[in-house]
Amino acid sequence: MTLSSQKPTVALLCGGRSSEHSISLITARGVLGAIDYEKYNVVTIGITRDGRWFLTDEDFLNRLLEENALADFPAEGKQVFLPLGGGDNRLRLIDSKDETHVEMGPAIDVVFPLLHGPFGEDGTVQGLLEMADLRYVGCGVASSAIGMDKHFMKVAFEAAGLEVGPYEVITHRQWVQNPGQARERIQALGYPVFVKPARAGSSFGITKVNSAEQLDAAIEEAHKYDPKLVIEAGILGREIECAVLDGHRSANPLASHPGEIVMMDREHSFYDFESKYVSKTSAETRCPADLPTDVAQQLRELAVEAFLAVDGEGLCRADFFYTEDGHLVINEVNTMPGFTPISMYKTMWENTGVSYAQLIDELITLALERPLGLR
Structure with a gap:
């Protein structure tokens, strides 16, 4: 794609390190199918589950998601780096097969971080973009967190x-040091309760608990996503x-x-x-x-x-x-x-x-x- 300086260049970020990686790819595919290319130049950046950034595009995402709806973004192609500050908003590109050569990529006017969950929606990427002096869609660092x-x-x-609604917060320290007291606080809410990771989305790790016998298993499941839990009364x-x-x-x-x-x-x-x-x-x-x-x-x-x-x-x-x-x-x-x-x-x-x-x-x-x- 030839980028015109007369149109703002939008960088779409998708994928990411959270459990919502695949949902982010589906979100990006939707936005890429609806954005006005007559008004914007678009650069699409896929973030792998281990946090590396690579150039991608709509056709690649379509093929990837057709093959596997829960796909990861592959770590190959041109890796993307952001300049931090200094008024230079051009991407730095490094070929994954030749890491000695740095190519100057397009200048970015605004970032659309289509990232869900931790390491994307929680203020971390927003902080990076603030450091890079890049405007971005959505909430700032504190409000995202x-x-x-x-x-x-x-x-x-x-x-x-x-x-x-009534709720309790159970930190990992509280659960390790005094699980009995944590159980008492939860049971005081009355059943059913919903056990949730404090910082996950797309309903990952959430369990509806109807009795005390189901509680520990629900907490174990939620702990797969977050050491801090929120338990809400039904x-x-x-x-x-x-x-x-x-x-x-x-x-x-x-x-x-x-x-x-x-x-x-x-x-x-x-x-x-x-x-x-x-x-x-x-x-x-x-x-x-x-x-x-x-x-x-x-x-x-x-x-x-x-x-x-x-x-x-x-x-x-x-x-x-x-x-x-x-x-x-x-x-x-x-x-x-x-x-x-x-x-x-x-x-x-x-x-x-x-x-x-x-x-x-x-x-x-x-x-x-x-x-x-x-x-």
Whole structure:
């Protein structure tokens, strides 16, 4: 591809070191299929599971995902390095077969980090991009870190006056030093509870626990993804989501029509990984959600409050429970929600009148408007 200096060059990052590596590749494929190539030059960078960056493209991702929907990005081709500071935003490229030769790559105007989970959505990559003086789509370092950690996220929500369901945080130290006390704290929540890794996404490592006998196995499963766990009391209510899009400069953020996830079979008691990405029949999304007008408006306002509570930038998806007694309980925000063909974030905006291509353009425009440094 010949890059024109008259169009902004967007670097899409995908893959990454987290358990959501393959979901990130599917997200990138979706964005590459919808981005306006008449308006933007696009450079696609795949990050391997061990953290190395390589150039890739839409055709390669399509072939890779057709062969294996849970594929890793191969460590071959031109490896990518970012310059750190100094006002030089050109990529450095090194051929994996000849590491003695450094080639100057294209200059990057904005980065779209389509990375989910730790080492991508949690402020780590955002910090790297800040050091490199590169603008990027989405939340900054602190808000990304808070939005990734279910513990500190809830603390931020509570400080902002949002209603949060009962929960306990179990650190690795607490579990090792006094597991009996940890079990007592969890059991005080009442069953069922949901045992969750504090900093994982796509429902990896989450188990619904209906009795004390199931607890230790659920904790062991969650510990595969994170030493810190959040245990949430089960809440009877409908799962309602809302997409938030930042305002330009100092304008207020916007909220989409709410959407709802409805479980369609008894094999899946909650919206787990298989329901989200594998099964085509276990869950159904409805947008707009069937809510009273005043409740839908209140939920949209609360979604914006949740976004501001974590000091969000760019975008987020806010997830709520609408309880049987009419309460809206915030569950979490996702600061880089999926952009797959079935992802709720883009679906909610499409049902609010913003197309996939328009949404991507708006997110990139917001990032290009944002000043470098502290803001």
